[in-house]
Amino acid sequence: MKSFLLACIAAGIFAVVAVVVLNTIQEPVQRAFATSGVRL
């Protein structure tokens, strides 16, 4: 039971880290696809 609970907590932590890292390194679509001629 202890291993299972720790596994669930670890999975959640890894997922949250993934959210933070991806949100940091990926450009928002408004910036990535906008030009001087096009604004999203």
Add this chain to the structure above:
Amino acid sequence: MASFGRYIRVVLGAWAFLLIVLMSMPSSAQQVNPTASSVKEQQLLQELNRIQGRVSIPDQRSGVLEQPAGRDWREFRNVTLRWIGGIAIIGMLAVLVIFYLSRGMVRLESGRSGRSIVRFTPFERFVHWMTATCFIILAVSGLNITFGRPLLLPLIGFEAFSEWSQWAKYAHNYLSFPFTIGVVLIFLIWIAGNIPNKLDIDWLKRGGGMIGHDHPPAYRFNAGQKAIYWIVVVGGGAVAVTGYQLMFPFYLSGIEGMQIAQIVHSVVSVLFVAAMLAHIYIGTIGMEGAFEAMGSGTVDVNWAKEHHSLWLEEQNARTGPNEARSQPAATPAE
């Protein structure tokens, strides 16, 4: 003069005939002008293989409006994949129900000894449960992508389905990371015991003891468990690689590559789900005492003797038979 007039008429008639023949030739030989307003969409696809224009945003790939492979892929995704997934998953469930009703639980024939032996360490169980928990969420959220629209949407309505699908997709994306870590760790910690050998052939020939009351010898992992291990490692690796290809579009390939990635990802995934249903069955209601191995980490010595006799001999030779712990009260797995 009259003969000259006849000559002119013959020449004009010949030119007129030639003009009619040229005009009546097949239209496919004509050059298609893609900018002509009268040109047909299908005709353009046949001639150009794709309909592509120019766009003003930086990503020029978004200029592809239509490509024939996209139609084949859509047909696969909406029809073929649902058949493959439906047959694999419902078929496996049907086989397991029939097997359970006809064979029942594989019982511990020699009963419980009251002594237990460590089967999996806490770290091994941690890795197993992290991967398993993520897998279940990935499977449910992934099946929602394929089957949610025809099966769930009519039951819960557009608003609820939209909300659920959005959160399911977030979970699918972000839990893929701990799942991938789990698959890598599973590969590393159990590779030594999962190399196929001659004993596996004998185990398979004897039906793994599932049919009848045979107990073919096995080391730490029998041929069935080795099969599950390689399905997890190879299948998990395949869904991870193709999944990340889809999660980061156009980083690794173009649209055709992503269509292939989606086909591989989805087919391997539904087969993976079917295989895991069998794994979950045998680890819970299919075999008495099996769940304890991943539940508490220990198994009854008699269970080890019946299902992994060679592994038990190895453990006894290494630590001595008296190392097994006494159990105060035997608890069945079911």
